[in-house]
Amino acid sequence: MKKLTLKFGGTSLNTVDQIKKVANIVKKRHDEGNQIIVIVSAMAGATNDLMSKSKSISKNFDNKELDVLLSSGEQVSCSLLSGALIELGIKARSWLGWQIPIFTNKNYTSSQIIKINTDEISNFISKKGVAVIAGFQGVSEEFRITTLGRGGSDLSAVAVAKFFQTDSCEIYTDVEGVLTTDPSINEKAKKIEKISYEEMLEMASLGAKVMQPNAVQTSMIDNIPIHVRSTFSGKPGTKIISENEIDNKKVITGIAYSKGNAKVSIVGVVDKPGVAADVFEPIGKNNINIDMVIQNTSLDGKNANITFTIKQEDLNKTLSIIKKSKEKLNYNKITHDDKLAKVSIIGAGMISESGVTHKMFRSLADEKINILAISTSEIKISVLIKEELTQRAVKTLHKAFGLN
Amino acid sequence: MKKLTLKFGGTSLNTVDQIKKVANIVKKRHDEGNQIIVIVSAMAGATNDLMSKSKSISKNFDNKELDVLLSSGEQVSCSLLSGALIELGIKARSWLGWQIPIFTNKNYTSSQIIKINTDEISNFISKKGVAVIAGFQGVSEEFRITTLGRGGSDLSAVAVAKFFQTDSCEIYTDVEGVLTTDPSINEKAKKIEKISYEEMLEMASLGAKVMQPNAVQTSMIDNIPIHVRSTFSGKPGTKIISENEIDNKKVITGIAYSKGNAKVSIVGVVDKPGVAADVFEPIGKNNINIDMVIQNTSLDGKNANITFTIKQEDLNKTLSIIKKSKEKLNYNKITHDDKLAKVSIIGAGMISESGVTHKMFRSLADEKINILAISTSEIKISVLIKEELTQRAVKTLHKAFGLN
Numbered sequence: 001m002k003k004l005t006l007k008f009g010g011t012s013l014n015t016v017d018q019i020k021k022v023a024n025i026v027k028k029r030h031d032e033g034n035q036i037i038v039i040v041s042a043m044a045g046a047t048n049d050l051m052s053k054s055k056s057i058s059k060n061f062d063n064k065e066l067d068v069l070l071s072s073g074e075q076v077s078c079s080l081l082s083g084a085l086i087e088l089g090i091k092a093r094s095w096l097g098w099q100i101p102i103f104t105n106k107n108y109t110s111s112q113i114i115k116i117n118t119d120e121i122s123n124f125i126s127k128k129g130v131a132v133i134a135g136f137q138g139v140s141e142e143f144r145i146t147t148l149g150r151g152g153s154d155l156s157a158v159a160v161a162k163f164f165q166t167d168s169c170e171i172y173t174d175v176e177g178v179l180t181t182d183p184s185i186n187e188k189a190k191k192i193e194k195i196s197y198e199e200m201l202e203m204a205s206l207g208a209k210v211m212q213p214n215a216v217q218t219s220m221i222d223n224i225p226i227h228v229r230s231t232f233s234g235k236p237g238t239k240i241i242s243e244n245e246i247d248n249k250k251v252i253t254g255i256a257y258s259k260g261n262a263k264v265s266i267v268g269v270v271d272k273p274g275v276a277a278d279v280f281e282p283i284g285k286n287n288i289n290i291d292m293v294i295q296n297t298s299l300d301g302k303n304a305n306i307t308f309t310i311k312q313e314d315l316n317k318t319l320s321i322i323k324k325s326k327e328k329l330n331y332n333k334i335t336h337d338d339k340l341a342k343v344s345i346i347g348a349g350m351i352s353e354s355g356v357t358h359k360m361f362r363s364l365a366d367e368k369i370n371i372l373a374i375s376t377s378e379i380k381i382s383v384l385i386k387e388e389l390t391q392r393a394v395k396t397l398h399k400a401f402g403l404n
Numbered sequence: 405m406k407k408l409t410l411k412f413g414g415t416s417l418n419t420v421d422q423i424k425k426v427a428n429i430v431k432k433r434h435d436e437g438n439q440i441i442v443i444v445s446a447m448a449g450a451t452n453d454l455m456s457k458s459k460s461i462s463k464n465f466d467n468k469e470l471d472v473l474l475s476s477g478e479q480v481s482c483s484l485l486s487g488a489l490i491e492l493g494i495k496a497r498s499w500l501g502w503q504i505p506i507f508t509n510k511n512y513t514s515s516q517i518i519k520i521n522t523d524e525i526s527n528f529i530s531k532k533g534v535a536v537i538a539g540f541q542g543v544s545e546e547f548r549i550t551t552l553g554r555g556g557s558d559l560s561a562v563a564v565a566k567f568f569q570t571d572s573c574e575i576y577t578d579v580e581g582v583l584t585t586d587p588s589i590n591e592k593a594k595k596i597e598k599i600s601y602e603e604m605l606e607m608a609s610l611g612a613k614v615m616q617p618n619a620v621q622t623s624m625i626d627n628i629p630i631h632v633r634s635t636f637s638g639k640p641g642t643k644i645i646s647e648n649e650i651d652n653k654k655v656i657t658g659i660a661y662s663k664g665n666a667k668v669s670i671v672g673v674v675d676k677p678g679v680a681a682d683v684f685e686p687i688g689k690n691n692i693n694i695d696m697v698i699q700n701t702s703l704d705g706k707n708a709n710i711t712f713t714i715k716q717e718d719l720n721k722t723l724s725i726i727k728k729s730k731e732k733l734n735y736n737k738i739t740h741d742d743k744l745a746k747v748s749i750i751g752a753g754m755i756s757e758s759g760v761t762h763k764m765f766r767s768l769a770d771e772k773i774n775i776l777a778i779s780t781s782e783i784k785i786s787v788l789i790k791e792e793l794t795q796r797a798v799k800t801l802h803k804a805f806g807l808n
Contacts, residue, residue, distance in 0.1 A: 016460040050480065056420040057484060058491035065490065068483035068498050072476040076454065079472035080461055086469065087462040094472050098502065099547060143503060 002167040003125070004029060007039040007135065007157035011174040012231035013077050014044035022231065023084035025172070026130060030090060035125040037160055039135040040081055041153040042073025063108035067137075067147045071097065074134035074153070082132045092130040095121060097137035098145065102156070104138035110149035113138055113156070116163035133160060151212030158219045158226070169219070170227045171211060177228050177237030178203065178210050180403040181255040185391045188404045192253060193236075196243035199253045202346045202380045216240065243348050251356060252347035252401035255394050259387050261291070261340040262315040263372060264308055266322065268332030271297055271304040278328060279306055282321050288314040291342070292375040292384065303332075307373060309384060312338050340372065341390040344382040345397055351378055363400040369393050406571040407529070408433060411443040411539065411561035415578040416635035417481050418448035426635065427488035429576070430534060434494060439529040441564055443539040444485055445557040446477025467512035471541075471551045475501065478538035478557070486536045496534040499525060501541035502549065506560070508542035514553035515542055517560070520567035537564060555616030562623045562630070573623070574631045575615060581632050581641030582607065582614050584807040585659040589795045592808045596657060597640075600647035603657045606750045606784045620644065647752050655760060656751035656805035659798050663791050665695065665744040666719040667776060668712055670726065672736030675701055675708040682733060683710055686725050692718040695746070696779040696788065707736075711777060713788060716742050744776065745794040748786040749801055755782055767804040773797050 006029065008022050030036050050069050054061040078094040085092035100121065104111035121131045135153025138146045148155045154171060161169035176191045178200065183189040195203070197220030204213040210228055219226050219240065229237030243249075269275050280290060294307040310318055315338055322334060350356045360381055364371060369392065373384040385393055398404060410433065412426050434440050454473050458465040482498040489496035504525065508515035525535045539557025542550045552559045558575060565573035580595045582604065587593040599607070601624030608617040614632055623630050623644065633641030647653075673679050684694060698711040714722055719742055726738060754760045764785055768775060773796065777788040789797055802808060 016457055020461065053420055053480075053484060054487060057424065057488045060491075061487045062490045065483045065487040065498055068500070069480060069487070072479040072483075075476040075479065076457075076473060079469045079476075080457060083458060083465045083469040083473070084461045086466045087464075094469055096472070096549075145500075 001033050001035065003035040003037075003164065005037050005039065005157055005161040005164070005166040005169040006172060007153060007170065008041065008081075008172045008231060009153065009174070010041040010044035010046070012172050013040060013042075013081070016080070019043075019077070019080050020084050022172075023081060023088055025231065026081075026085060027088050027090055030128075030130055036130045037121065037125060037164060037166065038081065038130060038132045039153055039157045039160055040074060040077045040132060041135050043077050046073040046076065064144055067108050067145045070147050071134070071137040071145045074136050078132045078134040085130055085132070090130055091128060092132060093124065094132045094134065096134050098139040098143065100133070102133075102138035102159070104140060104146045104148070106140045106142070106146070108140075108144075108146055111138055111140070111146035113148070113159045116159060118164055122164065149214075151215070154212040154215035155218060158215045158222075158224055161224045162218075162222045168227060169224055170229060172229060172231040173210060174231065175210060176230045176233060176235065178240070178254070180253070181394050181398050182257070185257075186255075186395050186398055188395070188398055190403060192238050194239045194241060194246045195253055196246060196348050197240060198243065198379055199346050199348055200240045202344065202377070203254050203256050211240075246348075249349045250347060250402070251349040251353045252345050252403065253349075254346050255343065255397050255401075255403070256346060257341055257343045257390055257394055259341045259390060260312045261309050261342055261384065261387075262312045262336060262338040263340055263384060264310065264315070264318060264322070265335045266306045266329065266331045267335065268303045269306060269329050271302055275304065275329070276306065278325065279322070280308075282325060283310075283318055286317060286321060288318055292373055292382065294373055294375075309340070309342070309373065312340075337372065339387040340384050341387040341393075342382050342384055343390060343393045343397065344380050345401060346380045347401075348379050350381070357381060359400060360397065363396050364393060367392055367396050369396075405437050405439065407439040407441075407568065409441050409443065409561055409565040409568070409570040409573040410576060411557060411574065412445065412485075412576045412635060413557065413578070414445040414448035414450070416576050417444060417446075417485070420484070423447075423481070423484050424488050426576075427485060427492055429635065430485075430489060431492050431494055434532075434534055440534045441525065441529060441568060441570065442485065442534060442536045443557055443561045443564055444478060444481045444536060445539050447481050450477040450480065468548055471512050471549045474551050475538070475541040475549045478540050482536045482538040489534055489536070494534055495532060496536060497528065498536045498538065500538045502543040502547065504537065506537075506542035506563070508544060508550045508552070510544045510546070510550070512544075512548075512550055515544070515550035517542055517552070517563040520563060522568050526568065553618075555619070558616040558619035559622060562619045562626075562628055565628045566622075566626045572631060573628055574633060576633060576635040577614060578635065579614060580634050580637060580639065582644070582658070584657070585798050585802050586661070589661075590659075590799050590802055592799070592802055594807060596642050598643045598645060598650045599657055600650055600752050601644060602647060602783055603750050603752050604644045606748070606781070607658050607660050615644075650752075653753045654751060654806070655753040655757045656749050656807065657753075658750050659747065659801050659805075659807070660750060661745055661747045661794055661798055663745045663794060664716045665713050665746055665788065665791075666716045666722075666740060666742040667744055667788060668714065668719070668722060668726070669739045670710045670733065670735045671739065672707045673710060673733050675706060679708065679733070680710065682729065683726070684712075686729060687714075687722055690721060690725060692722055692725075696777050696786065698777055698779075713744070713746070713777065741776065743791040744788050745791040745797075746786050746788050747794060747797045747801065748784050749805060750784045751805075752783050754785070761785060763804060764801065767800050768797060771796055771800050773800075
């Protein structure tokens with residue numbers, strides 16, 4: 001007998017009929033003799049609808065009240081699923097965050113889980129009950145409702161798997177698993193059978209939407225194996241596990257991309273200690289995320305060029321911030337590009353394999369794709385290119401690294 | 405400085421714009437220096453939508469899970485209203501049933517309030533905070549969500565007024581107050597300025613939808629004055645108070661009606677003790693509500709005719725139940741009518757006024773409206789007529805008793 005955490009996302013719960021199908025999946029796993037804890041997201045669209053209501057009332061809607069509002073979405077889906085399970089003759093019960101409780105800190109709208117009380121639910125599932133937990137929500141020590149931020153149900157699932165020490169954590173979603181790249185721009189995308197936490201983290205951070213990056217990170221820290229799989233097909237999906245458990249490592253596991261990037265270059269700043277801090281401090285204070293950063297020193301060693309990328313929607317604000325610091329930074333000029341994409345190859349195997357960088361740049365050059373910036377980590381290489389070339393770049397790299 | 409309970413119904417909260425308007429009403433009362441507790445229903449339509457989802461999943465949806473589901477409606481409206489108040493610069497906070505807590509018994513889907521903890525909210529409103537409480541919901545001693553049944557937010561409001569000892573309990577709704585009759589069938593309907601609890605109870609039970617009957621009863625028991633008024637006009641509405649506080653009593657306060665009734669007569673049952681119980685026991689066990697009951701003894705004193713009324717939708721079931729008892733009841737035949745209406749005149753003054761009954765029957769006779777059954781109490785007289793004659797009967801009686 002195993003203890004399982006099963007998490008169902010919003011697209012798996014988008015209609016009442018779909019909720020009934022999910023109930024049947026849960027019943028099957030329960031009938032196999034497993035102890036089951038289910039975590040649900042809100043029905044697809046519910047959270048957006050609530051969010052848009054709050055925005056019509058205030059552009060700066062109170063965080064604590066927003067959490068009360070948004071958490072109602074999971075309250076609906078977990079009671080409906082519990083009702084559907086009871087209709088199938090299963091002993092089932094819904095638990096809201098405050099009922100368990102799932103204690104979080106007080107960062108309303110983006111709280112972190114601190115502790116989950118396991119007594120009541122452990123007792124319930126040990127007596128053949130199926131526990132259905134509302135994802136995305138918790139409660140602060142002052143007993144006000146908190147939420148974990150967008151995609152937070154994945155975090156709930158990983159935390160439940162951790163605190164209840166379940167044998168596995170299965171993330172049911174509307175795709176077959178984690179794919180080598182986005183199938184909407186490359187029909188040759190294939191399901192990855194096994195991927196390491198680190199690779200998945202890069203994939204998730206770089207645009208693969210199948211799992212929330214913070215949830216991947218948490219599962220990595222606590223070494224909780226994740227199984228991302230389809231609600232609809234029943235086939236095995238992708239296992240996210242420790243790198244050392246993966247045999248037959250591929251050099252490159254997947255290709256990720258993100259569109260809507262912009263690049264800013266500050267040309268001819270004085271090359272002295274602290275200049276990078278002077279550039280980035282005011283930008284960071286305005287909640288603008290800096291992605292890639294490249295600093296070149298000019299040939300005479302006196303001046304430097306600083307280049308960085310940001311989200312396109314932050315471009316105007318960023319430019320005006322830098323212009324305000326003109327006197328302090330004492331630069332020659334600013335240049336910028338927008339409509340850029342970042343395309344990344346990811347693979348734990350590239351550490352030990354030479355020639356990956358070379359192969360990537362050559363493949364892109366052969367397709368006449370100009371590289372505007374490069375950033376690397378131990379398990380990924382990202383390049384900045386014109387957005388319109390994204391699809392061509394992804395297809396080229398997908399083929400070049402043997403993923404087709 | 406007064407302490408006020410203000411309750412807003414679903415039609416007062418049907419859109420985000422309407423919620424903003426309600427926030428302005430609350431702000432005005434707060435700016436006048438009052439301590440304010442607001443109770444909200446779900447946004448109009450929300451509860452029906454959730455109910456229909458549950459019915460698509462199971463015709464017999466689990467009661468406890470239904471309460472989790474339905475209570476989300478008020479969670480949405482109370483957080484949105486709190487957010488709207490905060491946007492207006494007011495210190496406001498939402499409270500869900502379990503957070504206060506509002507303790508109820510364990511009759512899930514139709515619970516009764518046992519106790520409301522007042523400490524936290526009393527402290528909050530004494531420091532100029534506006535407390536916004538989700539109506540309709542509470543929590544059982546095992547800390548599962550309960551609801552109070554349809555229209556339960558009125559019950560929440562009356563209970564809050566009682567436990568917090570507020571100076572008044574104002575029920576904001578989409579009509580001007582309690583009217584002498586339904587304006588959709590008689591344009592001469594007028595707002596009643598003052599009505600006694602007893603009269604209101606009859607009006608509410610007999611079809612006037614402005615306030616939930618149980619809530620009226622609770623306010624009567626605890627002598628809590630109610631003010632039913634319009635969210636939209638700002639004018640004073642109807643005060644529901646003790647009879648002894650009403651001067652200038654009218655003989656008849658209002659005319660109520662309910663359509664969709666059916667009448668069943670069992671002709672020629674043996675007239676012996678227990679026969680009525682034999683008739684009604686199996687009907688009651690099938691959750692069919694009996695309304696009027698008339699029993700006549702035949703001239704020879706051996707046989708009796710029993711006539712009673714039920715909701716039209718229960719007619720077929722009722723007939724088949726009686727036919728099953730044919731042997732036991734030993735009756736001659738059954739007759740039945742459907743498409744009937746019950747029209748009632750209500751007034752505490754009729755106790756001391758002679759001739760009311762006579763006047764009612766004469767007025768209807770003058771309009772050639774045939775009376776099929778009669779039932780009376782100290783403050784009301786109800787007659788059963790053909791449904792198609794409802795409007796004519798209401799208009800005739802409204803005029804005859806000086807309400808035009």
